[in-house]
Amino acid sequence: MKVNFTQKSLRATHYAILFLILLGSLFAASPAFAQENVPTDDEVNAIARKLYCPVCESTPLDVCPTQACHEWRELIRTMLAEGKTEEEITQHFVDQYGARVLAEPPKEGFFWLIYLLPPAVILIGVVVVFRSLKQWTKPKAAAPVQSAAQVQKDDYVSRLEEELKKKK
Amino acid sequence: MFAEFGYGILLVSFLVTVYSLIAAVYGATGKSAALVESARRGMLLVFPLLTLAAGALVYLLVTSHFEVAFVYEVTSRSMPTYLKVTAWWGGQAGSLLFWAWLLAAFTSAVTIRKWERDIEFLPWVIVVNAITLIFFLGMVVFYENPFTRFWVVGGNVEPHMFAPAGATLFAAPDGNGLNPLLRHPGMVIHPPMLYLGFVSYVIPFSFAIAALITGRTDDRWIRLTRRWSLWAWLFLSFGLVLGGRWAYDVLGWGGYWGWDPVEIAAFMPWLTGTAFLHSVMIQEKRGLFKHWNMILVILTYALVVFGTFLTRSGVLSSVHAFANSPIGPFFMGYVALTLVISTALLIWRWPLLQSETEMKSMLSREALFLLNNLLFMSILVVCFWGVVSPLASELFTNQKVTLGPPFYERATAPLFAALMFLMGVAPLSAWGHSTVTTLGRAMWKSALAAVILTVVLFITYTQNYIALIGFFLIALVLLVTLQEFWRAARARQRAQGENFFVALSRLMGRNRRRYGGYIIHISMMLMAIGILGIEVFQTETQGALKQGEELTLEGYTVQYRELASWPDEADGVNYTRAVVDVYENGVYLGELTPRIDYYFDSQQNMTIPGNRSTLKDDLYILLVDWEPVSNAGATFKIFVNPLVNWLWIGSLLFLIGILFAAWPDRDPAEEPVRASRKVRQGVSA
Numbered sequence: 127m128k129v130n131f132t133q134k135s136l137r138a139t140h141y142a143i144l145f146l147i148l149l150g151s152l153f154a155a156s157p158a159f160a161q162e163n164v165p166t167d168d169e170v171n172a173i174a175r176k177l178y179c180p181v182c183e184s185t186p187l188d189v190c191p192t193q194a195c196h197e198w199r200e201l202i203r204t205m206l207a208e209g210k211t212e213e214e215i216t217q218h219f220v221d222q223y224g225a226r227v228l229a230e231p232p233k234e235g236f237f238w239l240i241y242l243l244p245p246a247v248i249l250i251g252v253v254v255v256f257r258s259l260k261q262w263t264k265p266k267a268a269a270p271v272q273s274a275a276q277v278q279k280d281d282y283v284s285r286l287e288e289e290l291k292k293k294k
Numbered sequence: 295m296f297a298e299f300g301y302g303i304l305l306v307s308f309l310v311t312v313y314s315l316i317a318a319v320y321g322a323t324g325k326s327a328a329l330v331e332s333a334r335r336g337m338l339l340v341f342p343l344l345t346l347a348a349g350a351l352v353y354l355l356v357t358s359h360f361e362v363a364f365v366y367e368v369t370s371r372s373m374p375t376y377l378k379v380t381a382w383w384g385g386q387a388g389s390l391l392f393w394a395w396l397l398a399a400f401t402s403a404v405t406i407r408k409w410e411r412d413i414e415f416l417p418w419v420i421v422v423n424a425i426t427l428i429f430f431l432g433m434v435v436f437y438e439n440p441f442t443r444f445w446v447v448g449g450n451v452e453p454h455m456f457a458p459a460g461a462t463l464f465a466a467p468d469g470n471g472l473n474p475l476l477r478h479p480g481m482v483i484h485p486p487m488l489y490l491g492f493v494s495y496v497i498p499f500s501f502a503i504a505a506l507i508t509g510r511t512d513d514r515w516i517r518l519t520r521r522w523s524l525w526a527w528l529f530l531s532f533g534l535v536l537g538g539r540w541a542y543d544v545l546g547w548g549g550y551w552g553w554d555p556v557e558i559a560a561f562m563p564w565l566t567g568t569a570f571l572h573s574v575m576i577q578e579k580r581g582l583f584k585h586w587n588m589i590l591v592i593l594t595y596a597l598v599v600f601g602t603f604l605t606r607s608g609v610l611s612s613v614h615a616f617a618n619s620p621i622g623p624f625f626m627g628y629v630a631l632t633l634v635i636s637t638a639l640l641i642w643r644w645p646l647l648q649s650e651t652e653m654k655s656m657l658s659r660e661a662l663f664l665l666n667n668l669l670f671m672s673i674l675v676v677c678f679w680g681v682v683s684p685l686a687s688e689l690f691t692n693q694k695v696t697l698g699p700p701f702y703e704r705a706t707a708p709l710f711a712a713l714m715f716l717m718g719v720a721p722l723s724a725w726g727h728s729t730v731t732t733l734g735r736a737m738w739k740s741a742l743a744a745v746i747l748t749v750v751l752f753i754t755y756t757q758n759y760i761a762l763i764g765f766f767l768i769a770l771v772l773l774v775t776l777q778e779f780w781r782a783a784r785a786r787q788r789a790q791g792e793n794f795f796v797a798l799s800r801l802m803g804r805n806r807r808r809y810g811g812y813i814i815h816i817s818m819m820l821m822a823i824g825i826l827g828i829e830v831f832q833t834e835t836q837g838a839l840k841q842g843e844e845l846t847l848e849g850y851t852v853q854y855r856e857l858a859s860w861p862d863e864a865d866g867v868n869y870t871r872a873v874v875d876v877y878e879n880g881v882y883l884g885e886l887t888p889r890i891d892y893y894f895d896s897q898q899n900m901t902i903p904g905n906r907s908t909l910k911d912d913l914y915i916l917l918v919d920w921e922p923v924s925n926a927g928a929t930f931k932i933f934v935n936p937l938v939n940w941l942w943i944g945s946l947l948f949l950i951g952i953l954f955a956a957w958p959d960r961d962p963a964e965e966p967v968r969a970s971r972k973v974r975q976g977v978s979a
Contacts, residue, residue: 167836167929178696183610184554186698189547189916189931191890191899196919229698236691240683244705247679248672255668259661262653 165206173212174199177219177227186229297362300350301441301455304391307343307398308431310336315424322417330417334405337420340427341398348395351388351440355381361465363453364388364440370471370895372866377472380482384472386606387440389485393602394430396493397423404497412518418504419497426496429628437620471866474893474900478544484536488560491530492598495563497522498570499595502588506639511584511646516574524956527571530564531952535945546901546916548834548933550941553702555610555681559601562677566594569670576660579725581650583660585640586667588647592636599629609685657728662720669713676705703829707760714767714822717815718774740773756831764826768819775812775819802954810955817951820944827911827937836918836931848934850913851877855885857917857925868892872917872928876906888917888930911936 174188179198182190187198198219205215219227231237314336321329351364355378360366368381368388383389401423409416434440442453445461457463475481498519505515537557538550551557570590576582603625604610653661680697687695722728722736748766756762783798790797802809835847839854846852852874859870871889875882886904893900904915912935920928 167838167931168834171834171836171931178698180694183696184552184556184698185547191546191901224693226694226696229696230701231687231695231697236687237695240679240687240695240697240701243683244672244676244679247675251668251671251675255664259653259656259664263656263661 163207165203169206170199170203173202173206173215176229177216178229180223180226296350296354296359297441297443298456300347300354301435301439303343303347303350304431304435304439304441307340307347308428308435310343311340311424311427311431314340314420315428318417318420318424322421330420333417333420333424337398337401337405337424341395341402344391344395344398348382348391351391352379352382354441355379358469359465360467360469361443361463362440363442363444366444366466366469368470368472370469370866372864373472377477377482381472383485383489384476385440387434387438387442389489390430390434390438390606391440392486393489393493394427394434396489397427397430397496400493400497401427404500412514414508414510415501415504415515415518418507419500422500422503423496426500433621433624437624468895471893471895474867474891474896474898475544478540481540481544484533484540487529487533487536489533491526491528491533491567492560492563492602494522494526494529495567495591495594495598498526499591502591503636503639506588506636506643509643509646511643513577513581516577516587520574521956521958523567523571523574524952527564527567528949528952528956530560530567532949534560534564535948539942539945542938543905544900544902546903548832548903548914548916548931548935549828550938553680553697553699556605558677558681559604562674562681563594563597563601565670565674565677566590566597569667570594572663573667576663580660582653583664584647584649585644588640590667592633592640595636596629596633599625599632603629604681610681655727655729657723657730657733659720659723659725659728662716662723666713666716666720669709669716673706673709676702676709680705711763711767714771714819717818718767718770721774721778721812721815737770737774740770740777743773744769758830761826761830764822764830768822768826771815771819775815778812779809806957807955810951810953813951813954814948817944817947820940820947822944824938824941824944827940828935831936832933834931834933836929838919838927838929840927845930845932847932848911849879850932850934851880852886852913852915852930852932853877854928854930857920857928859920859925866894868894870917870920872904872920872930874904874915874930876913886913886915888915890917907939909937909939912938 171188175186177187177198178185179187179190179192179195182192182195185195187195202215205218210218216228225231225237231240233241314333317329317336318333320326321331321333354362354365355369356375358365358369358371358378364385364387368385369378373381381388383392401420404419404423405416439455442455444451444464444466445454445457446464447454447458447461451464452458452461454461498515501515501519505511534557537560541547541552542550570587573583573587573590577584577587603622606621606625609619609622655661680702684695684697687693718740719733719737722733724732744766747769748762751765752762779798782801783794786792786801787794787797790800792800833848835845837845839845841854841856844851844853853876855873855875857870857872859868861868869889869891871887873885873887875885877883883906886906888904889902891900891902892898901916906913912933914933914935916931916933918929918931
């Protein structure tokens, strides 16, 4: 039942998008529409590849088989034919549907955290590992072989004593 | 009747598991062997019980009992029987039952063995497995019951397990049918493989927790679960590879991996699992990193549950959907609880887990293994954050964002490259101590050959620096690894006076884990060739063609010949199939038939590519669109994916490598256990 519901709501969203796009293309039906040099599919896909529609998650627009995404691509073609640049077209979709249509969020405000957190955590990891490595290898560098054996012996003896204490 | 029977059995299994949990805890704390034995038998009973419940569900699926909500959701009359059976894991409720059933099977396999000197682990292994099983069974019994049926109540159809007052049973004439994307053979095996991998990791985790609780924190738990970890890794890896192949064959976007959160959910436990696989060797050989191995196995378990949570709770589509899903918060709570309890146990036993020796050199094998772990963890950080941060964004800024492939590729590519470099160096380093000189002496020949090969590639094939770095690393690892085989076999040949191939096979047979590992390294490099090929060199074009017109790309010419569209009422599918003729530099290669299958019941399109695959490249053609009535024109999208076949060849070799390493030994004799250290300790005592 749940599946059904989500499918229905997905479809509803698709129709809503379709409607908006049709509305948009009505307004866009300026004389430029009838221009002769129609942009090629490759030109359209070059832009579509970097966009994601809000419904088909994780599927880039250039390969998404749904009707709504087809309409989006046609919208890109129309805008290209009108002489709009890639930035303008992308911005149009961002204005309409939010930053989620981009393959990556813009580097601003809260979104900086998305980009900065992984390198920060990894850097901490690197520091921790190298410091521990240095620490672990230090005694050997500082003192000759004999003391390493000594350490091991002490270690063993103290553990033995500990065990004996426990037994008591 | 079967629905009531199945649900009844589910309830009984749940209760038996709860009983086993309680009996095991009391048995262990009260030192009652009889209670522990009773708990063990309880756990052994759960598997046949759940098999009965699963049998009831499969029966309902196969016989199209559409009064059962789950059967209605995932099957339809037109589906072939084998798909009706596999629909078991095609929906939420069924897949959770499938999870529980697998866990019950593994728990039985573990508890049935002779325990003898490990008997103190037994109750706690039962406890961990029982808790996990109770969690999953609880969800199936109380929230996602696959046996819920439809009832007509006051004119409305409602799903309930048992008949509400005055209700009559309602059976739809036909079901929804399985999502067409899931009807591919790859998809039939892919989820069970992933689940097998997921569930197998519960076993090493349960032993780790048992070791923490009992305080028996030597390497015993690692030795007991080594095979489990390997098999878990095998299943998980195989599941991931199958998923990639399925995406390539069915999803119709020219790729095999899209950094989709669902994919990453399965990839994350693989990352910690792979790190674990490496770092346990250090504990076995050198007695180091005991804390770290515990952390890794705990993380892997948490990520397994988290992965199931991600794919099952609805959280990925929206945090708000998650809040409405009954099982979402339940899952989240369980993951949190697991982490808290495991961490508490680990802190409690921290002093018992001290390293037995010291690290002597920054270039020793153990130090390099530590770097390997650091890299795997770094990739995990990127993946985890990539999945979680869009949710965080939605939660805190109320704005949804997408994190697509560019984010992951940029962040993980250098990490993968560093891993490859380590793969080239680490096999040459020695346990305990290595220096720049010893390493340099061991690898200069391979490094030089790799440099020469890279220069040749630079002149003849590509000037793309990313590809060149990649190819250099691949060549380095391949040469170093092959040289390792060569050197060891030659040494044995000289020492034993055997023929080279006899020496090689005996050598590998005696050190299966080591040479299995090397085979896996080689296979990884073959896969890397494929990945580099498609990621760096993929080209594409798209165009609308009239009959007889052509598209050209990278020396290939694709000519549109004809197109036909016909419904197959029995299968509920409308097929639209185009025929194109393919030429390479004017030479006719044959025809390809890309198609679009439209499924009536789910109103979904499936784009099946026409693909011509060679070792050099794949010509991958998609039918995008066509003129409906005349079929005179059609739009095609063409990809040329260089070298991608090596990805699949590498995957096969990879499988062989793991099987070689994991296959049960005939002679279960204990291997020498850090003999040198024991002797040293004996002397110093």
